[in-house]
Amino acid sequence: MLGEDDKGAGVTTSRERILEASTTLLRRQGLSGTGIKQILTAAEAPFGSLYHHFPGGKDELADETIRTAGAAYGLLFPAIYGDAPDLVTGTTTAFALAAIDLEAADYADACPIATVALEVASTNDRLRRATADVFNGWIDEGTALFAARGLDESTARRVIIALIAALEGAFVLSRALRSTEPLAAAGRAMEAVVRDALDGAEDTSV
Structure with a gap:
């Protein structure tokens, strides 16, 4: 039994x-x-x-x-961007899906890593390190993925950090405002950032 x-x-x-x-x-x-x-x-x-x-x-x-949830959330990068025809489309999809999920949860569910990180950054170093390790893992995974899709490593890292920051910040605003408008605005801004980065990569390759 x-x-x-x-x-x-x-x-x-x-x-x-x-x-x-x-x-x-x-x-x-x-x-x-x-x-x-x-x-x-x-x-x-x-x-x-x-x-x-x-x-x-x-x-x-x-x-x-934190570490278990962070690893699970990290799988979303290859899942979303792996199915996308390009990085701009993947970015559009990432923010659109985040908005759908947040609205479906009635703005109750967001990223547990960021939620805890805001609380413990200056009060609990063990948990701060756990959130930092998760964020660093996401940055490394995202950097490798973006670099494989046409960006140099330095640019890929800069863009992925901006993307994570935009997504997490938009979650905070969307939950407070009970509106997906911040996620939509952040998504459009990141589409432009990714497009510019790709255009710059093409210019340097000519």
Whole structure:
């Protein structure tokens, strides 16, 4: 017989459920607004399971949540841009999908990495490092992807940093205003940035 922590087809472990619940709640409420009991209730996990899987308590859980969610979000880069005919179209799609997802969630769900980063940047160095590691991973992955699509590495890095900053900032404004207008405006601005970068790459190759 399978126990709750046995792995098999269609079986989620208590550890996985805790991470999933933590990701959802951090995305919606941030770190300070999310309590351990709330996470365990959402995960339908007994209290003892938290310290069994995460002996360091809330900080350890938040650290792993950030890194796990960050890796999952990082997969969106190749998924979106890999199917796009060019970087401009991929950028348009990225911001359009972000707007659709945010509106569908009634502006409750945004990026858990940025949500936590705003809280912990000057108060919790362990979690600040976790968010920094995720952002650096996104920058490296995005830089490699953009460089493979025609930009030199320095330009690719500059553009991807601007893209991530524009997306995360637009999430904040959109949630506060309960409008996708900031995401639409940021998307159009980034389309122009990407187009200019590609035009510059073509000029230097002539």
